[in-house]
Each structure stands twice: as C-alpha cells, then as structure tokens.
Amino acid sequence: MAKNFDTRPLSSALGAEILGLDLTRTFDTATTEELAEAWTENILLLFRKPDLDQGDHLRLAACFGRIGERPRPKEQRPEDFSKLHPAFMLISNIRENGKPIGSLPDGEMMFHHDTIYKKQPHLGTMLYAIEVPSTGGNTKFNNCYKAWDALPAAIQTRVVGHKAFHAYDYETIDHRQGVKPNAHGTLDSFWHPVVITHPRSGRRALYVDRLMTQRIDDLPQAESDAILATMFDVAERPEFVYEHVWTPGDLLLWDNLCSAHARTDFSINERRLLRRIQIEADAPPAA
Ligand code: SIN
Numbered sequence: 001m002a003k004n005f006d007t008r009p010l011s012s013a014l015g016a017e018i019l020g021l022d023l024t025r026t027f028d029t030a031t032t033e034e035l036a037e038a039w040t041e042n043i044l045l046l047f048r049k050p051d052l053d054q055g056d057h058l059r060l061a062a063c064f065g066r067i068g069e070r071p072r073p074k075e076q077r078p079e080d081f082s083k084l085h086p087a088f089m090l091i092s093n094i095r096e097n098g099k100p101i102g103s104l105p106d107g108e109m110m111f112h113h114d115t116i117y118k119k120q121p122h123l124g125t126m127l128y129a130i131e132v133p134s135t136g137g138n139t140k141f142n143n144c145y146k147a148w149d150a151l152p153a154a155i156q157t158r159v160v161g162h163k164a165f166h167a168y169d170y171e172t173i174d175h176r177q178g179v180k181p182n183a184h185g186t187l188d189s190f191w192h193p194v195v196i197t198h199p200r201s202g203r204r205a206l207y208v209d210r211l212m213t214q215r216i217d218d219l220p221q222a223e224s225d226a227i228l229a230t231m232f233d234v235a236e237r238p239e240f241v242y243e244h245v246w247t248p249g250d251l252l253l254w255d256n257l258c259s260a261h262a263r264t265d266f267s268i269n270e271r272r273l274l275r276r277i278q279i280e281a282d283a284p285p286a287a
Contacts (some may be wrong), residue, residue: 002018004031007038011242014143014259015044023049023251024056024263032063039064040200043255044141044242050249052128054085054275057251061126061277064253068122068278078102084275091274093126093266102273109263111142111236112211114256117168117188124279126253131273132246136266140243144258146206147235148195151206155227156195159216161287163191164228166212191217193287198258198276206235207285235260246274257285 004027006019016038021027021031027035039045047060061067067087074081078100079090090102115121127139131251148156167189196207208216210232216224243264244252254261266272 004028004034007042009042010044010046010244013146013240013242014042014141015046015242015244016042017046017048021047022054023060026059027063028168035063036200039253041257043143045253046244047251047253048247048249049251052249052251053196054088057128057275057277058085058087058253061253061279064124065129065281066127067280068280085252087147087277089276091270091271091272091276093258094131104263106268107263108265109211110211111140111232111260111262112209113260115209116166116192116207116209116212116256117190119190120281120284121192122256122278123281124253124255126251126277126279126281127218128251129246129248129273131271132248132272133266133272136264137250137270137272138243138245138264140218140262140264141254141259142235142241142261144207144260145198145201145203146240147231147237148204148206150234150237150240151231155230158229159194160220163217164194164208165189165191165214165217166208167214168212192285196257196285196287198255199282201258203258207257208232209235209260211262236262245256245275257281 005021007016008019009016018038039081058067059128070089079102084090091104092100092102093105094101113121114125192207194208195204208228208231212227215221216227
C-alpha cells in the first residue's frame, strides 16, 4: 500500500486517482517507486493540478521513465516552439491563421495504442487538459489484460505466436474510417505480436486496436478480418472501459502496452487544448 499518497479507483475496469501529492515538488525515491507501482497496478493514473507549468509536467513525467522522442521531426509539427518545450505535443482544434496549433485536432477517434506503428512504441503517454469543450471530447481507456483474458480460448490458441500489422498515416487518416495506405510515403507501419507480455507486470495483454491494426500475419484475409473484428468488440466492451470527462487541470498518465484509448466527438465551435508528453519503453513489445 502506498504511504506517500492516497489512491481512489476511477472504475472497475482500470484507473486510479492519486491524491495528496504536491506536484510542484521533487519526489524522493520512495514516492517515485510507489508511483511506479501504482501505475503498473492501475494502468491509468489521474492527477489534478490547475495551472501545472511545463517544468512540473516534465519533472513528473520523468518519474515514470525516459522522456519520449517525438515521432515527427520538429519542422513537420504545428506547435509554436518559442513557447513550448520540444518534448511536448499539443492536441488541439484551436486554429490560428486557419491552421491548427496542435495535432489530432477534430472529432472522434477510434481506439488505438499510441505509436503502435513504430518498432519501439512509447510505453506511456501523459496528457494535461488546459481547455476543454462543455460537452464531449472525452477520452476512453480500455484494459487490454482483461480483453485478452476474455477472448474465446479458440482465438487465443489460434493467434499465439502471430504478429499483427499496424499503420498510421499523418496525412490522410480518417479517424472514423480507419487508416488507408497512401502514395505519399507518410505511412508509418510495423508488425508486433498480437498478444504481448508486459515488461513490468509480466501479464499478457491484447495488442491490437480498431484504428491502426490492419491484419494478422499468415492467416487467410477473411479469417484475419473476422478474428480482429471479435478482438476489437471484446476489447471495447463497456465493462473493460473507463471514460474520462476532462476538467482543466486534469493530468492523465496511461500505459500504452496494456491499454488503448479513444476520443468521443465534440463541437468544432468549442476550444479543446491539451499538452502531451510520452515515456519511452526500454525495448520493443515482446510476446
Ligand atoms: C490521443 O490519442 O493521444 C489523443 C486523445 C484525446 O485527444 O483525447
């Protein structure tokens, strides 16, 4: 049991709020270790701190691992880096001179694992809410340990040892329709095991998602499609999902290896602004 802070469960699926911790101070080793344990156990952690500055945000992220490399080079990103530390990414629909000031600007997004299309996807993502719409733009998280455990045994047996192909296209992605390969050379893709063993918990997690996973290797296309459709439906069952309704000052940290996330729709006429940073994994995901 943690001694340096309290926890409050967010749902029966996953998630805990961390209470009684001053996010503006540097934590001692015991507190850092307890936070790491709480993250492994709960998959998703919520901290609340209005006006958390970039320095405090960076220091808190560094408690959980190495700060992540940005997937896209600085010159291809929309943020104004005269005001933002380069490790951060803005998620925003706010437009200046007609152009979004951040990435992933508008509307609904289907379930996905961040950077699953890379050889070594990020272990964690930390997202801090600055401005949120009056309704919608919620983020849903699922528990991929529970999803794996709930799959029919015949499917588990069939896919063990297989890999799935994941792709993401920064230019042409349609968040409602999924990813379609394009001719511009901007498609990032990689194969990973369909079920992975989490390096920290040692537990098996389903590692496919509706937005980015295209097919399973060495299976006929129709069988791959049918198995993936079942996996997506099981992984998104309400009992495995927590939906977070954002308030400015909320800071969420999630584990990308054992959880996928999705976003609900929101009005284009309302402002949404969040600051994101990622945590590196030590190695590519393994079966
Ligand atoms: C993301 O996928 O990192 C964005 C989630 C969100 O905007 O709620």
